[in-house]
Amino acid sequence: MKFKPPVKFENEKKLFTTLRMYYSATTVKHILRPCNDESIPEADGYADCRSGCGETMKIWLKLTDDRICQTGFWTDGCAATVACGSMATELAKGKSVTEALSIDADEIADALADLPEGNFHCAELTAQTLRAALKDCLVISREPWKKLYRK
Secondary structure (H helix, E strand, C coil): CCCCCCCCHHHHHHHHHHHHCCCCHHHHHHHHCCCCCCCCCCCCEEEEEECCCCCEEEEEEEEECCEEEEEEEEECCCHHHHHHHHHHHHHHCCCEHHHHCCCCHHHHHHHCCCCCHHHHHHHHHHHHHHHHHHHHHHHHHHCHHHHHHCC
């Protein structure tokens, strides 16, 4: 028996059309095919934050030569939160920790090409989590033994 994909192309096309009623094409792309949606074992930076509405965002960062070379995220949030996590991890790649600290909710929302105002809290949660993971990178670089005692 051949494997059948869970979503047929026609259904994905309908989903894309429906999502386009609310989100930009860039946002829909990150919703349907998120980048970096993975955890990273032995990450150099990690954080998890929870929003006021109960969504959780986790971000992992791996450094090489003081630059972010690998990023990962996980969320149990809505589609917009998935898109924000995907975009934020893409924006952080290749940057130094200091450079990445400047990524804020506005930059994430702008990169998604007009994230609806009602979903701006998703970008804020993602920016908060990214900042916390970057701060963890700084702590671990000064005190590497702390990496061994992470939850």
